[in-house]
Amino acid sequence: MNQLYYMRKIILCMLAVFTTLQAAAQAQAPADNKNQRYFDINKNIDIFNSVLRELDMFYVDSVEVNNLVQNSIRNMLTRLDPYTEYYAEENMEDLQFMTTGEYAGIGAIISYNNGQVVINEPHEGLPADKAGLKAGDAILEIDGKDMRKSTVKEVSDKLKGTPGTSLELTIRRPGEKKDRTLKIVREKIEVDPITYSGVTDDKIGYLHFGSFTTRSADRVKKTVQDLKEKGATSLIMDLRGNGGGILDEAVDVVNLFVPKGEEIVSTKGKVKQWDRTYLTRNQPLDEIIPIVVLIDTGSASASEIVAGGLQDLDRAVIVGNRSFGKGLVQTPRDLPYGGNIKITTSKYYIPSGRCIQALDYSHRNPDGSVARVPDSLTNVFKTRNGREVRDGGGITPDITIPQPAGGTIAYYLMADNVIFDYVTEWTQQHKEIAPPHQFRLSESDYEAFKEFVKNRDFEYDQLSERSLQQLKSMMEFEGYMDVAKEEFAALEAKLHANLDRDLELFKEDITSMIESEIVQRFYYKKGVLLHQLSDDKVYDKAVEVLRNAEMYRSILRPLPAKVPPTAEIKEKPENQYSWESKKVERWNGGKMFLV
Numbered sequence: 001m002n003q004l005y006y007m008r009k010i011i012l013c014m015l016a017v018f019t020t021l022q023a024a025a026q027a028q029a030p031a032d033n034k035n036q037r038y039f040d041i042n043k044n045i046d047i048f049n050s051v052l053r054e055l056d057m058f059y060v061d062s063v064e065v066n067n068l069v070q071n072s073i074r075n076m077l078t079r080l081d082p083y084t085e086y087y088a089e090e091n092m093e094d095l096q097f098m099t100t101g102e103y104a105g106i107g108a109i110i111s112y113n114n115g116q117v118v119i120n121e122p123h124e125g126l127p128a129d130k131a132g133l134k135a136g137d138a139i140l141e142i143d144g145k146d147m148r149k150s151t152v153k154e155v156s157d158k159l160k161g162t163p164g165t166s167l168e169l170t171i172r173r174p175g176e177k178k179d180r181t182l183k184i185v186r187e188k189i190e191v192d193p194i195t196y197s198g199v200t201d202d203k204i205g206y207l208h209f210g211s212f213t214t215r216s217a218d219r220v221k222k223t224v225q226d227l228k229e230k231g232a233t234s235l236i237m238d239l240r241g242n243g244g245g246i247l248d249e250a251v252d253v254v255n256l257f258v259p260k261g262e263e264i265v266s267t268k269g270k271v272k273q274w275d276r277t278y279l280t281r282n283q284p285l286d287e288i289i290p291i292v293v294l295i296d297t298g299s300a301s302a303s304e305i306v307a308g309g310l311q312d313l314d315r316a317v318i319v320g321n322r323s324f325g326k327g328l329v330q331t332p333r334d335l336p337y338g339g340n341i342k343i344t345t346s347k348y349y350i351p352s353g354r355c356i357q358a359l360d361y362s363h364r365n366p367d368g369s370v371a372r373v374p375d376s377l378t379n380v381f382k383t384r385n386g387r388e389v390r391d392g393g394g395i396t397p398d399i400t401i402p403q404p405a406g407g408t409i410a411y412y413l414m415a416d417n418v419i420f421d422y423v424t425e426w427t428q429q430h431k432e433i434a435p436p437h438q439f440r441l442s443e444s445d446y447e448a449f450k451e452f453v454k455n456r457d458f459e460y461d462q463l464s465e466r467s468l469q470q471l472k473s474m475m476e477f478e479g480y481m482d483v484a485k486e487e488f489a490a491l492e493a494k495l496h497a498n499l500d501r502d503l504e505l506f507k508e509d510i511t512s513m514i515e516s517e518i519v520q521r522f523y524y525k526k527g528v529l530l531h532q533l534s535d536d537k538v539y540d541k542a543v544e545v546l547r548n549a550e551m552y553r554s555i556l557r558p559l560p561a562k563v564p565p566t567a568e569i570k571e572k573p574e575n576q577y578s579w580e581s582k583k584v585e586r587w588n589g590g591k592m593f594l595v
Contacts, residue, residue: 048072081344081361083330089338093160099246100214102190105160106167108133110152113417117147117155119171120420123189124524131184133171135521136424140179141170163188175428196526197223204546205232206539208529209253212245212302217252221285224256234290234546236539237306240320244301247278247329247348254309255280257291257316262351264309267329269346274331290552291316292542295395296403300324304356305348308395312351314385314556317545318397320538325358325372325394352381354391385557398555399545401538407506409499412460413453414513422452423517436519436527437534441511449514450503458499 055063066088073086087095097103107126108119119137122128139147142158150158159167166185173180193216197207205227209220224235244250251264258264258280266277293307293316304323310316331345347355359370373392380388390396413419426445433439472488475481481488503510519531533539545552 081328083326083328083342084344085342086335087340087342092338092340095332095340095342100190102188102214103160104163104186104188105156106131106133106184106186107189108159110139110155110159111417112152113420117150117152121520123191124526126189127184127187131169131182133169133182133184134173134427136174136420137171137180138174139169140172141168143168159186161186174424193219194223196529197227199227199230199232200543202543202547203231203233204236204543205230205234206236206238206533208238208240210242212242212247212249212253214246214249216245217249217256220253221256224285228286228289232289234292236292236294236542236546237316238294238539239299239303239307240294240296240538241298242300242303243298243324244303244326247302247305250302250305250309251278251280252282253306254315255282256285257287257289257310258313259284259287262313265305265348265350267346267348269329271345274345290546290549292545293318294538294542295320295323295397296538297321297324297394299395301326301328304395305350308350308354308356311389311395311398312354312381312383314383314387317399317542317552317555318395319399319542319545320397320401321403322396322400323356323394325356325392327355327357352383352389354379354381354389356391356394358393387556387558399541401541406509407502409460409502410506410509410513413458413510416458416460418453418456418458419510419513419517421456422449423514423521425452426518427521433518433522436523436530439515439519439531441515441518446507446511446514449510450500453503454499 052065052069055068056065070086070088077084077086093103106128107123108128109121109123110117111120112118113120116138118139119128119133119135121135122133139155141147142155145158147155147158161167163186166183168181168183170179170181191211191213193209193211193213195208195210197205199205205224207220207223207227209216227235247265247267254264255262260280260283262280264278264280266275268275291310293310295303295307295318299307299320300323304326307316307318307323311318327347327349328344329346329348330342332340332342335341347357349355358372360373361370364370375390375393378390378392380390383389468491472481475484475488516528516531519527523530545555
């Protein structure tokens with residue numbers, strides 16, 4: 001009996017020891033992996049340092065260490081995603097401008113054109129505009145220093161400076177033989193996130209919101225209040241072309257229209273302590289006013305949080321085209337010697353629980369490219385009212401207005417500054433134009449533009465023609481060229497670049513670009529927006545929806561296929577969308593933002 005008892009005791013002890021050893025081994029495995037990872041990191045840092053040192057000591061030519069290292073860092077980051085970026089100390093102003101929308105300078109966009117740096121666009125009411133600078137003015141000297149062979153960045157650095165300081169700018173205006181010298185006083189420049197706002201005769205308030213920079217939600221709030229005071233009873237929020245910005249600002253914009261305590265977005269990443277749930281913190285400005293949000297492929301990140309949040313909560317009708325699909329959050333991290341790295345640290349999820357990230361950068365194709373998530377692989381989620389929405393691929397509008405595809409010739413006419421140079425000449429002959437919403441380019445002006453293009457010996461690359469040549473090589477390699485020779489020749493003739501044909505074929509797109517460039521010279525960005533709204537199918541559909549209360553209601557609250565019994569409805573929680581009991585993680589580090 002005693003012998004059996006002791007045998008049982010020994011077996012139990014052995015089982016306990018085995019279990020302990022197994023648990024220790026399992027705990028040791030992650031530790032070993034972690035140690036191996038630290039070893040690999042330190043090993044590669046040592047290798048990089050050694051390579052750099054050997055190059056500096058023995059390479060046949062002198063090595064520019066800063067450029068070499070910074071380019072190496074940037075090349076390394078390109079293997080991750082486009083949003084993880086390194087900023088050296090001298091580029092920190094770019095990061096600051098992205099987050100705040102503020103800088104100190106003359107208030108103009110400059111670009112490189114015809115071998116020189118020129119004023120591309122002076123902003124209305126800012127120093128460059130007040131000094132009389134015009135688009136097309138070539139920058140020759142700044143404070144007596146020759147800038148004729150300088151890069152855009154070198155000129156930009158010279159134009160920026162401490163607010164209140166002055167500079168002397170020598171320019172050459174197209175069509176003039178004598179140079180001009182202007183004195184300009186630098187100012188603190190803050191780009192207004194609201195491009196334009198106004199109220200229609202139908203009492204529809206409209207605002208175009210350009211970027212989610214610091215305090216931009218307050219600017220939106222004030223704009224909406226002003227529109228309501230002017231009689232607006234419904235609202236169009238135009239987020240087309242808005243590439244995003246600070247995440248908190250997006251939450252605060254949604255908060256203007258939904259109650260306090262609603263979950264708008266949550267973030268999840270590798271560092272669990274940084275995961276956060278963002279709730280609305282304030283009492284809303286207006287929970288009832290009908291809203292239509294306009295989006296397009298240029299609407300990204302913070303714009304998608306606003307559009308997606310309002311869609312998931314059935315608070316607004318979304319009109320336009322599918323948004324970009326950026327569901328990633330970046331966090332800035334300080335680096336030694338005044339630098340900074342903006343790292344993608346998490347994905348974000350909007351109220352229905354979906355993440356709208358369109359590209360999976362961790363799984364690339366063999367050629368390094370990244371494909372969009374096919375619609376067939378996306379998942380269905382439900383809005384508050386039970387409408388179906390999908391993840392993985394941006395925000396799909398409730399009403400989609402197809403965008404006609406333009407020709408590549410229009411892109412190259414703009415990229416090669418052909419339209420810019422034509423408009424510069426055109427504005428020298430026209431001192432005023434019709435109001436933005438009425439201005440149209442005449443037929444004679446378009447004919448003059450066609451002659452201008454031909455005199456420039458303009459050439460452009462057609463993707464279809466390039467692809468056709470690749471197809472030809474493949475057909476010859478596989479032996480199909482002889483059997484399809486006539487069909488290929490016919491297709492080649494149709495797709496061959498033909499300037500006269502394409503200037504007529506894509507006349508509508510090209511004319512629209514020319515008109516926008518002309519209007520901008522006389523009425524700035526606000527004028528361009530008004531001009532485009534005068535013939536805008538997306539805007540017209542938004543107006544139609546807001547004019548028709550039944551249409552608006554039916555989109556947000558579609559009739560259910562089967563209405564459940566009243567008793568069943570009463571049994572459900574009164575507010576199934578109350579997240580107040582959820583734990584909200586607070587992170588006191590650097591502010592997260594999206595770009």
